[in-house]
Amino acid sequence: MSNPNKAKGTSWESAVRDYMNRALGLVDEHGVWRDIYSALNVKRPAQEGSADVGDVHAVPFILECKNVKNPAVPTFLRQAEVEAKNAGFPYGVAVVKVPRANVRRGRVHFTIATWTRVRRALRLSSRAMFERYAFSVSLRGLDSSKWYFTTDVEEFTRLVNHIRKGRR
Template structure:
């Protein structure tokens, strides 16, 4: 890969995918899928055409993964939501690498609207979702379109598992 920034981004996407597959118990000790046909496997889709479908698919979420020095979270979240719609997924989130920290400490950002829809789908109050998944709020300025909620990749993976458990019932 000639572009070093592209290589860093691809490595981050792969790290997130690999961590989530392992933490969700979808791979064996060698990192091979237990069921290669499962729709629940976390995957990096091939990009096709003009309508981007996100960097990582973790049903029911599209993850827009970013490894950048200066995160523009509201912009990343708008991109994630467009890509979720393009892919036919209900939720889009931005996953941002934290320099020098393990992948599980990466930051997962939700718009307020997505966070609300997710916690309602889980049947949780705001306080329960806040406590269970370790969310923190970023409420900058009066424009609520720039507000977002953040957890880490480890807690987000637990949230994905809980969402999937709810989908099975």
């Protein structure tokens, strides 16, 4: 791959995919899928056509993965939501690499609307959602379109597991 930034992004997408597959028990000790045909496998889709469908699919989420020096989280979240819609998935989130940190410490950002829909799907109170999945809030100025909730990849993976199982 001749573009170093593209290589960085692809590496981060693959690291997130591989971590989630291991943590969700979807691969064996060698990283081979237990069921190659399972719709629950976390995958990096091939990009086809003009409508981007996200970097990683972790049903029911589209992950827009970013490995950048200066994250523009509100922009990434708008992109994730468009791509989730393009792919026919209910939720889009942005996953941003933390420099020199393990993949499980990457930051997963939710819009307020997506966080609320996920919380309702899990039938949790706001307090329970914050505590159970170690969320923090970023309130940037008076423009609520720039507000978002954040957790890490490890907690997000637990959340994905719980929403797939319909757990509270």
